[in-house]
Amino acid sequence: MPDTLVALPPTVRDVFDTVVTRNPHEPEFQQAVHEVLFSIAPVLDAHPQFVDGGILERIVEPERQIMFRVPWIDDSGRLRVNRGFRVQFSSVLGPYKGGLRFHPSVNLSIIKFLGFEQVFKNALTGQGIGGAKGGSDFDPHGRSDAEIMRFCQAFMSELYRHLGEHTDVPAGDIGVGAREIGYLFGQYRKITNRHESGMFTGKGVQWGGAEVRTEATGYGAVFFAQEMLGVRGDSLDGKRVAVSGSGNVAIYAIDKAYQMGATPVTASDSSGYIVDDAGIDLGALRQVKEIDRERIHAYTAHRPHARFIAGRRPWEVPVDIAIPAATQNELDEPDAHALIAGGVRAVAEGANMPSTPGAVAAFQRAGVLFGPGKAANAGGVATSALEMSQNASRQRWSFADSERKLQAIMKGVHDSAFEAAKRYGHEGDYVVGANSAGFERVAHAMLAQGVI
Numbered sequence: 001m002p003d004t005l006v007a008l009p010p011t012v013r014d015v016f017d018t019v020v021t022r023n024p025h026e027p028e029f030q031q032a033v034h035e036v037l038f039s040i041a042p043v044l045d046a047h048p049q050f051v052d053g054g055i056l057e058r059i060v061e062p063e064r065q066i067m068f069r070v071p072w073i074d075d076s077g078r079l080r081v082n083r084g085f086r087v088q089f090s091s092v093l094g095p096y097k098g099g100l101r102f103h104p105s106v107n108l109s110i111i112k113f114l115g116f117e118q119v120f121k122n123a124l125t126g127q128g129i130g131g132a133k134g135g136s137d138f139d140p141h142g143r144s145d146a147e148i149m150r151f152c153q154a155f156m157s158e159l160y161r162h163l164g165e166h167t168d169v170p171a172g173d174i175g176v177g178a179r180e181i182g183y184l185f186g187q188y189r190k191i192t193n194r195h196e197s198g199m200f201t202g203k204g205v206q207w208g209g210a211e212v213r214t215e216a217t218g219y220g221a222v223f224f225a226q227e228m229l230g231v232r233g234d235s236l237d238g239k240r241v242a243v244s245g246s247g248n249v250a251i252y253a254i255d256k257a258y259q260m261g262a263t264p265v266t267a268s269d270s271s272g273y274i275v276d277d278a279g280i281d282l283g284a285l286r287q288v289k290e291i292d293r294e295r296i297h298a299y300t301a302h303r304p305h306a307r308f309i310a311g312r313r314p315w316e317v318p319v320d321i322a323i324p325a326a327t328q329n330e331l332d333e334p335d336a337h338a339l340i341a342g343g344v345r346a347v348a349e350g351a352n353m354p355s356t357p358g359a360v361a362a363f364q365r366a367g368v369l370f371g372p373g374k375a376a377n378a379g380g381v382a383t384s385a386l387e388m389s390q391n392a393s394r395q396r397w398s399f400a401d402s403e404r405k406l407q408a409i410m411k412g413v414h415d416s417a418f419e420a421a422k423r424y425g426h427e428g429d430y431v432v433g434a435n436s437a438g439f440e441r442v443a444h445a446m447l448a449q450g451v452i
Contacts, residue, residue, distance in 0.1 A: 005034050005357060011044050012037040015056045026109030028328060032116045032353060033060055039435035042424035047443070054451070055443045062115065064088040066162055067108065070136060072154040074147055084155050086134035088168060089115040092445040094128040095166055097381060099173030099202075101135035102180065110328070111135060114173075114352055118381070120438030121374040124413045127385035132168055134159070140175050141293075152183035160188050165198040165391075171384050172202040174247070174327070178214075198391035201384035210387035212402040213380075218252025218350060219403070220379015220410045221323055221371075225348035226260060227414035228369040228430070234345070237261035242319040242339075243280075244268045245326035246289045246296055249350045249377070253323050254280050266314035268326060269296040273314040276306040318342030325350030333358030340366045349373035360431060375417045375434040382409040 008016055019033050037056070044051055066086040074080055085108060088096045098118040101111075111133050119131030136155060140148050162168055172181050185200045203209035212219070226236050241257045241264040243250050254264040263279045269289075274280075274296050284302035288294050297308040315322065315335035322344050324331045328351065331339075336359035339347070346369035349355060353373055355363075363370045383406055390397060397405075413434075420440070421433030 005031070006038065006361075008034070008038055009041040011041055011051065012056060015060060018057075019060050023109070023112070026112060028109045028113040028353075029116065031357065032113040035353075035357065035431070036116070036120065036435050036439065039432045040439045042426070042432070043436045043439055043443075046424070047440075049447060050443045053447050055446055058446065059090070059119070059439075059442065060116070062087050062089045062112065063091060064162075065108070065112075066134075066159070068158045070138065070151065070155050070158065072147075072151045075144055082136050082138040082151070084134070084136045084158060085111045086159055086162060086168070087111050087115040087132060088162070089131045089133075090119045090442060091130040092442055092449060093123055094130050095164075096132035096168035097122055097129035097171070097384065098132040098134070099171045099380075100176045100184070101133070101173040102138045102140050102175030103135070104137055104139045106135045106137045113328070117352055117374050119442060120435060121378045122381055123438040123441040124375055124416055124434060125378050125382040125385065125409055126412060126416075127382060127409075129169075129381070129385050129388075132170075133173075134170060135173065135176070138175075140180065145179070148180060149183045152180055153187040156184045156187035157191065160191050163188065163199055165196045165388070169199055169201060169384070169388060171200070171381070177248070178202070178204055198388045201387045203387070208387075208391055210383055210390055210402060211397060211399040212406055213383045213387055214248060215252040215255070216383035216406055217249045217377050217380035218254070218325065219256045220382065220406060221249070221253050221325065221348045221350040221376045222256040222260060223379065223407050223410040224371045224376040224414055225321055225323070225346050227411055228346050228348070228371055231418065231428075232369070235261070236321065239263070239320035239345075240265055240318070241321040241323060242266045242314045242317050243323045243325055243350075244273070244314055244330060244354070245324075245351065246285060247325075249325040250323075251282065251285060251289075253325055253350050254285070255282060257321075257323075258282075262321065265319065266317055267296060267299070268314050271295045271297065272308060272310040272312055274299045274306050274308050275314065275317050276303055278303075278305065315339050316342070320345050322347045323350045324354035326354065327351055328353045329356050331355045331359050333362055335359060336362035340368060344368055347371065348376040350377050352377065364429065364431075369428075370430060372431045372434050374438065375413050375430060378413050379406055379410055382406060382413075
């Protein structure tokens with residue numbers, strides 16, 4: 001587990017110890033639970049009924065964990081077997097909602113951490129959706145379209161029985177884009193003989209998808225950063241921005257940052273990062289990552305003045321704003337100190353838990369505005385809920401309408417987190433605020449619905 005976890009208050013310590021005992025080899029899940037439990041102690045002091053009602057003991061245990069094998073045939077005729085996962089964490093506010101991730105790093109710990117985070121993120125949006133996450137250790141990189149189709153069909157042939165628009169509504173995540181969602185939905189439709197367009201989000205706009213869904217997580221992180229800066233009478237206009245990653249979230253965070261008057265100067269992948277002091281050329285980045293599917297260093301062929309730094313992360317570049325948008329624990333305490341030394345004013349997490357506990361603590365000690373992922377990257381799932389609404393009513397909203405709704409939701413997420421932090425004596429601490437606001441909503445609903 002990255003960094004050293006600080007001691008928990010007595011109110012929650014026993015619950016965390018039980019989590020560690022029951023899940024001894026799941027460091028990512030333990031880290032996510034620790035962060036929430038540490039933040040919500042003031043909520044428990046104010047609402048002793050949550051303690052008496054056993055909310056903590058229940059909320060850290062998924063309602064259902066599904067793990068299954070996924071056998072499929074590659075193009076050479078060889079049998080392959082991967083593992084599939086779906087952790088349905090909480091349905092107290094609505095049907096389970098959360099993405100599917102296809103990546104070699106996927107294991108039960110990562111899926112449980114993501115599902116646990118999703119509970120509070122979804123609650124913050126106010127959209128009436130529960131929390132879940134799923135995926136597989138299958139790696140789509142280097143696979144043909146036919147192989148990906150066969151894998152997706154095999155994956156859905158097992159998972160379909162646990163899904164439905166009133167039960168569990170998956171979406172995409174790392175390694176699961178429009179292509180994979182199409183194959184997964186097609187197999188679900190064939191098996192069930194039902195065209196439940198609302199049971200999968202992130203679909204193509206031609207067949208039930210929502211405008212802005214592709215852009216939503218990246219756009220939402222930038223909207224959240226703007227809201228944080230606005231509290232201090234500042235804005236993104238004229239700011240230098242470091243973005244990590246080069247997938248959907250990163251690309252659209254860069255796009256929206258430009259629209260807000262900022263200059264994004266970095267992008268990255270697992271091989272290293274590029275820095276373009278003139279500003280990232282979005283056309284060149286998309287060509288490299290979405291069309292040519294090359295490593296990030298190929299960007300320098302399009303922009304010779306840009307620099308590629310192998311094996312490193314972009315947090316050593318002096319910037320005003322940082323948006324970690326790649327993967328969990330990608331920004332550690334030394335990275336945080338480098339950003340602070342470089343003058344960073346705000347960090348908005350575009351990925352799920354990309355900052356380690358030590359990094360978060362360093363930012364907060366330095367007075368850097370810090371938007372945790374469950375708040376700052378809630379735009380994706382918020383727009384997924386909008387897609388579900390459109391599917392249920394057989395409507396289509398325009399891009400402009402959808403973006404306005406997204407921006408309003410992100411303002412609501414920011415305001416809920418800000419006000420909760422203030423209410424519990426931690427004004428400006430968006431970690432405490434986001435966890436407290438999300439937890440309150442879930443806990444009240446759990447009490448109301450009884451011991452189930």
